[in-house]
Amino acid sequence: MILVPLPFLVSLLLVTILFQALRRDGDGFRANPLFTALIAAYALQSILVGLRWGYDLRAVLPVMSPLAALIAPLAWLSFDSLARDDPPLRLAAIAPHLLPFALVVALILLWPDPVGAVIAATFAGYGAALLWRARLGPDGLVASRLDGVLRSHRALQITGVALLASAATDILVSLDFAVSGGTHSGAMVAVGNVATLLVLGAAASVASSSSVEAEANATEPAPDRTVASLPTKADLEIANAIETLMRDKELYRDVDLNLEKIARKLGLPARDVSNAINRTQAMSVSQYVNTHRVKRACRLLRETGEPVTKIMFDAGFGTKSNFNREFLRVTATTPSAYRRAGGDLAATPPVETRQPVA
Structure with a gap:
């Protein structure tokens, strides 16, 4: 029973983070609504996870899987908006990132078996892409406020690692179902939600201009002196x-x-x-x-x-x-x-x- 309330608690914390940040720095969130949507998507996904694994409510799966296929692309688009020095993203640029969502919806209707593998591949691909972008350093986030760019860069790195970890969790859950019928899947999903909370906390710090005291001891890599x-x-x-x-x-x-x-x-x-x-x-x-x-x-x-x-x-x-x-x-x-x-x-x-x- 210890697993039942955990996803709901995570969701409550995420909603609290969202409302506090909106109240404290509403203009920052309205200026970059992608991060607001990212936090809201994680909060909703956490509720669905609680219903699925806490109460074995399989009816949420048709919503849960497509939403999962949206989260990784949304994370990419959120950070991509901080790395662009041209006009905001248009539909033509966003459309390709909707392909995982469309593919998952089609598979649910026609051939559900590969859905888990597609979601894991989506998380792994976008996680690797975020880490590749992070190699450019803080100056790569040209649209991020210089006062908080180091924090933004750290959040980018954390998000990339967390997406890769989520992909690994999905693979472990699939293996658990294959080997033991899903005996340990609930615990693995619950731990994954805690990791999600950390990612969203980082995303909130990026979108908000509020103080993050952990930044006080941070150091920025020195540029190449060769x-x-x-x-x-x-x-x-x-x-x-x-x-x-x-x-x-x-x-x-x-x-x-x-x-x-x-x-x-x-x-x-x-x-x-x-x-x-x-x-x-x-x-x-x-x-x-x-x-x-x-x-x-x-x-x-x-x-x-x-x-x-x-x-x-x-x-x-x-x-x-x-x-x-x-x-x-x-x-x-x-x-x-x-x-x-x-x-x-x-x-x-x-x-x-x-x-x-x-």
Whole structure:
């Protein structure tokens, strides 16, 4: 009986996450409704799992299987929307991702036996695709706010791993039915739902601009420093143009700033902007922008008596955890300690611009 309430509890928690995030940051969710739909789909699927495995209600299977075939493509589309620097996805781009759903519906009507294998293959394929996209690093999520791009990238990785784990669970359930008639399937499905909750928590953190305290101890991989990553003259020109935007226009103070916005201001592809910063400053775009934000915060801490929280927002940070983490990265101290020291500590370590390739 311990399995009966678990899927329903997971669903309740997911609905709570959804409503709290909508209430706290409704604009963020409306701006990216795909993540809202993703959480809602997982919540509904959890209810169906509870009915199927908790009460052996097989009547939900015609709904449960097609919904499962939608979840992995929806996860892909959600993160794909953060990685696009062109207009939002149109139906023509979404339609191919509806094929697993259409195939499962057709199989349910004509030949139900392969349905489980198709769903497992769908989860495995999209999970691998998400992890492949994650290799581009945080700068690959050009539409994600720079203040939370590291969190978004982590959620992308977690989602990819969880989809692969879900595919593995489906395979184990099929084997369990073949070997023992499904004796252990209920327990395996229940554990899978707990993993789903973790994935959805990550997805919620991506769509919402709310603070995630776990981010405070996160670190971002350093860009490649090999000879192949030395800047070209074009990189230096782009980097100078970006520096002008930051210094003269104070673009970094935009809390919702992302790589796509910077690239649009310059009329350049986002990848060119990212490469220019990576190669000339040996840091990611988010680190570069946050360094400018920290410099402003340092000046305000030295010259004003404004509360630290007000200074945080004035400098362009949207979350306390990210502010503290980036301030520590740049100054090797905390904002409060910096103010107590009267600003005597070095505000920012010098960043040496790398020389162009001959």
